Amino acid sequence: MTCVVCKSGHYKGGFTIVVLTKGDSAVIIKHVPALICDQCGEYILSKEITKLVLAMANEAYSKGTEVEIRRFVA
Numbered sequence: 001m002t003c004v005v006c007k008s009g010h011y012k013g014g015f016t017i018v019v020l021t022k023g024d025s026a027v028i029i030k031h032v033p034a035l036i037c038d039q040c041g042e043y044i045l046s047k048e049i050t051k052l053v054l055a056m057a058n059e060a061y062s063k064g065t066e067v068e069i070r071r072f073v074a
Helices: 048-064
Strands: 013-023 025-037 067-071
Touching: 013 048, 025 048, 048 067
Parallel strands: 025 067
Antiparallel strands: 013 025
C-alpha cells in the first residue's frame, strides 16, 4: 500500500512509538506494532492495536499522570 502522506513510500510491518497528549498529560507508548512507511516513517495502527493504545492512555490519564512512558504489551 502506498503511503498516504509522502505518496512514494510503502508500508512495512514493524514497531513504533506512539505519543498521545491530553491537556497537560503525555503518554508515550513504545514498541507498538504498526505498518510504517519505508520513506517518511508515517505509521498506521490496526483497529485492535488502536483500541489497546487508547485504553492504556486513558488509564494513565485517569490516574492524573503528567508524563508516563510504557511499553506496549498485548
